[in-house]
Amino acid sequence: MRYLMGIDLGTSSVKAMITDENGVIHGLGQVGYEIHTPEIGYVQQDPLKWWTATKEAVRQAIKCVDFTTEKIQGIGLSGQMHGMVALDENKKVLYPAIIHLDARSTEERKIIQEIAADLIQSELMNQPSTGMMICSLLWIKNHMEQQYEKIRYVLSPKDYIRFQLTGEISSEVSDASATLAFSVKNRSWCKALFKRLDLKEDIWPKVLNSQEIAGTITKEVHHETGLPENTKVVAGAGDCFAAMVGNGIIKTGIMTCNIGTSSQIAVVTDKPICDSDMQCQLWCHAVPGVWAYQGGALNGGGTLSWAKNKMLCDGTSFEELDREIQKVPAGSNGITFLPYLAGERTPFNNPKARGVYYGLNLKQGKYDMLRATVEGVLYNLMECKKIFDAQNLPQEMLIASGGGARGMSWKQIQADMFAMPVYTTETVEEACMGAAVLAAVGTGIYGNIEEACKKMVKIKEKPVEPIWENHVRYKEGLQIFEELYDNLKGMFEKNKH
Structure with missing residues (x-):
């Protein structure tokens, strides 16, 4: 038997998983770390703490197995996207990693939109957002000139961990496409953009499959x-694409709804799609020759954690909360929630948007509010699905992943809102499994990703079926959600916090 390791560098923790060539898990390690917010809008992490945590997670996973580590054939990486690690000429970290939740580069985002102009449609095929590498880099250039001059390499978060493992600096197509410095059309760095923004052209790593x-x-x-x-x-x-591979979401027409700290809805396509308003994102999939058309939201399962831990101060386990949320009727007894605690990227590219509970009355309780929180996250993803529908993209099967694939309430609400059966896989750690699948292909255990997924990824036969009366209720609720955002977006501009 041959073994593989998948390492997933998340926003709140890193996981290391050892699996065999049939997808059976033999070892798992996990170590958490903090997010730092030194100022309003600033969200950053220490890459060296990532690395310390990664080493410990790897050691934990190895302790679980009863075979020698020489049987591990290969290692794959997954990680939080969009963020930036800047290294100097000695390959030392210059500044804390600016991660995907960061919103300090609001002005830089506007500058890039103006200067990039036609390149946005023709090459990048995405709108810039705060927290993306190109915006963060321009912010450092504009606000920290001395540090900018010292930058020799820029890396995405998981690419920094791979550098620590191997001593080699590189990127790969899926993470590179999410930096907004990459031509999704040509699968190469967009040098024309660097010239227009007067950014260094020699700091971008080679890009691999x-x-x-x-x-x-x-x-x-x-x-x-x-x-x-x-x-x-x-x-x-x-991580979005590693999780897609880990759930077998590799063919045209398969859609996924992933609920992690943030959330995404995506469909696999064999051709580049670009809606005229560019509300959704088009990234290069980890699978050669295909793309993922995605609504990538900043708010997801972390929003429910906030409501539970910081607002309601509820010590109940998430498993118990899930059971209680299921008891609340669709529509949360009249509460509608805008989930924009961290601003939003898709479909409303608005870093100033904020969270709002609407429709509170004296009869409602905390579980009504918690269900409304879940519904708010998924209403936002419904807005993204409407864009998929307008593009007539095939949506033949929906596979749920992330924490939202574990809780029954999340899955049932997805099924009801999207009016589709919701499938899940046997995979426990999707991003780690996807990284291991890629390692299995890279090391020659399997000839391609499809062959590896057939052996390593198992889809559960029984899906969660939609409840049609709930779907009708959610169609009405989505209209309220949309009107609420439209009526408040002017107020968000006035908010200083």
């Missing part, structure tokens, strides 16, 4: 983690 070998484990990492020296490490993928 996701299953391509990027390096091998160094002697130092071997001593620190127990991973065998010279074990092959593949390029990997951004």
Whole structure:
């Protein structure tokens, strides 16, 4: 039996998983870390703490197995997307990583929209948003000139971890396409954009395919983690795409709804799609030759965590909350929630949007508010699905992933809103599994990603079916949600917090 490791660098923790070539999990490690918000709008993390946590997670996973680590054939990476790690000429971190939740670059986003102009439609095929690498880099250039001049390399978060594992600097197509510095059309860095923004052109790493070998484990990492020296490490993928691979979402017409700290709804397409208003994103999939057309929202499961822990101060487990939320009728007894605690990227590209509960009365309780929180996240994703529908994109099957694939309330509300059966897989850690699948292909265990998914990813036969009366209620609720946002978006501009 041959074994593989998948490492997923999330927003709140890193996970390391060991699986065999049939997708059976043998070891799992997880270590958390903090998000720092030194000022309003600033959201950053320490890359060195990521690396310390990664080494510990790897050691934890290795302790779980009863075989020698020499049987691990390859390692794949997954990680939070859009963020930026800046390194100097000695490959040392210059500044805390500016991650995807960051909103400091509001003005830079506007500058890029104006200067990039035609490149947005023709090359980038996406609108810039705060928290994306190109905006963060321009912010550093405009506000921290001395640090900018020292930058020699810029990396996405998981690419920094791969650098620490191998000593090699590179990126790969899925994460690169989400930097907004990459031509999604041509699958290469957009040098014309760098010239227009007067940005350095020699700091961008080489771009690999996701299953391509990027390096091998160094002697130092071997001593620190127990991973065998010279074990092959593949390029990997951004967490959205690693999770898609880990759930077998690799063919045209399969749609996914992923609820992690943030949330995404995406459909696989064999051709680049670009709606005229560019409300959704088009990224290069980890699978060669296909793309993912995505509504990537900043607010997801983390929004429910906020409501539970910070607003209601509820110590109940998420499992118990899930059971209680299921008891509340669709529509949350009249409460509508705008989930924009961190602003929003899709479909309303509005970093100043904020969270709002509407329709409160004396009869409602905390579980009504918590269900409304879940519904608000999914209403926002429904807005994205409406854009998919307008593009006539095939949506033949819906697979749920992330934390939202574990809670029955999340799945049932998805089924009811989207009017589709919601399937899930047997996969426990989708992004880690996707990274392991890519490693299995890169190391030659399987010939391609489709073959690897057939062996390593199992879809559960029984889906969650929609309740049609709930679907009718949610169609009405979506209209209220839309009107609420439209009526408040002017107020968001006036809010200083």
